[in-house]
Amino acid sequence: MDIIRLCAWGYAALLGFVILTGYIPAFIDQNDMIFGLFRRTWYADGLHLVSALWALTAALTSRRASELFFQLFGVFYFADGVLGLLTGSGYLDFGILINGVLNLPLQTRIFANAPHLGLGGVAILIGYVLAPRTRPAHA
Numbered sequence: 001m002d003i004i005r006l007c008a009w010g011y012a013a014l015l016g017f018v019i020l021t022g023y024i025p026a027f028i029d030q031n032d033m034i035f036g037l038f039r040r041t042w043y044a045d046g047l048h049l050v051s052a053l054w055a056l057t058a059a060l061t062s063r064r065a066s067e068l069f070f071q072l073f074g075v076f077y078f079a080d081g082v083l084g085l086l087t088g089s090g091y092l093d094f095g096i097l098i099n100g101v102l103n104l105p106l107q108t109r110i111f112a113n114a115p116h117l118g119l120g121g122v123a124i125l126i127g128y129v130l131a132p133r134t135r136p137a138h139a
Contacts, residue, residue, distance in 0.1 A: 002063055002136075004066045004067055005058075005063055008069055011069075015049075015051050015055060022034050038112070041093070054069055063135075071127035074127050077092070078116065080120070088101060088102030
């Protein structure tokens with residue numbers, strides 16, 4: 001198993017943990033918000049579940065499938081984070097369509113979108129920087 005497929009395993013586990021945080025009482029505030037920032041919704045859980053299954057399938061399938069996962073996932077999640085940072089609403093959870101542009105404090109927009117910016121940014125680095133550098137010569 002190479003480093004790119006191991007990273008895909010890690011993303012599958014991390015995204016699974018993201019889903020679980022919505023069901024661990026220590027992470028839920030008095031307003032039923034995860035970390036005081038995120039409302040638990042079926043479509044957010046569904047998005048993270050599909051992403052986790054995509055990462056798991058890629059890890060089980062091949063290095064190339066894992067590279068493609070990181071390249072696409074990274075762009076989708078990072079772009080969602082940028083949109084959320086700029087408008088207060090992302091697109092992956094249909095927030096921009098449901099809520100439109102939100103007038104949220106900058107600090108809230110930063111904290112709320114940091115997970116997608118971080119996950120997406122690291123995935124872009126894995127898919128576009130690490131993968132080519134670690135690709136076997138015969139591939």
